[in-house]
Amino acid sequence: MRRRMRAVAIAVAATLLLAGCSSDPLADQYKEGSNKGYIAGDGSVTEIPEGERGESISFSGEIETGEEISSADFAGDVLVVNFWYAACAPCRAEAPDLQELSAEFDGKGAQFIGVNVYDQADTALSFNESYGITYPSILDVQDGAVKLAFTGTVPPKAVPTTIVLDKEGRVSARILGQLKDASILRTLISDAIAE
Structure with a gap:
């Protein structure tokens, strides 16, 4: 015993x-138990080879100015989708790099869109003004429909998360967490444009 x-x-x-x-x-x-209000990703990058990508991701929603936009509005371009909200410290830290890359690729085959997962329009507009953000953000706080559209492929498990969609609207890459080196996202975008 x-x-x-x-x-x-x-x-x-x-x-x-x-x-x-x-x-x-x-x-x-x-x-x-830090009560910071978010789970930060580790900056890990997931790339999906062209032959292994699933179906195109379709989504739509209202942006901070009240207009409706959808993924179809970006057809034929690479689309960089950034999940964020204003009180998220890593989101604020990466905002200047995202804006710089958005301007760099403007008219060169890639566009940017934000998906605000928490804020109302006034807060999102104030953030845009503070950080000089010129690309729109869908306000996804009410129903999470945009976040849900990505769940079956590469869920945005942390905020921020940045996802690159290829010209066909399929997920080609995901950065889980804060963008710490703009050159990584630049390369992911350039590679998707070159396909």
């Missing part, structure tokens, strides 16, 4: 020890 109890105790201790060795960065952020 004692041997069995000792064996069970050793097995439980080993299990707990091994469980403590594994780490899930997103779960760790949640458990830390």
Whole structure:
């Protein structure tokens, strides 16, 4: 009986020890209890080879100025979709790089659109003014329809998340978390344009 109890105790201790060795960065952020209001990605990049891409992603919604736009409005161009909201510190940090890349590729085969997952129009417009953002953002706070459109392919698990759609509207790449090096996104866009 004692041997069995000792064996069970050793097995439980080993299990707990091994469980403590594994780490899930997103779960760790949640458990830390910092109340920062978001789960930040790690900046990891996922690229999908052209032959392995799924169906095109279709979405639509109202932008901060009240107009309706859809993915069809960008047909034939590479589309960079950035999920964000104004109080998100990494979103604010990457905003100048996104605007710079948007201006750099304007009229050269790529367009940008934001998807605001939290704010109302006034907050989004104020953010645009503060950071000089000239591309539109769909306000996805009411029903999450745009976020849902991506869920089956590469869900935007963290905010910010930046997704590059190829000329056919299929996901070619995703950056999960803050864009830390604009040259990475520049390369992903250029590669998608060149296809």
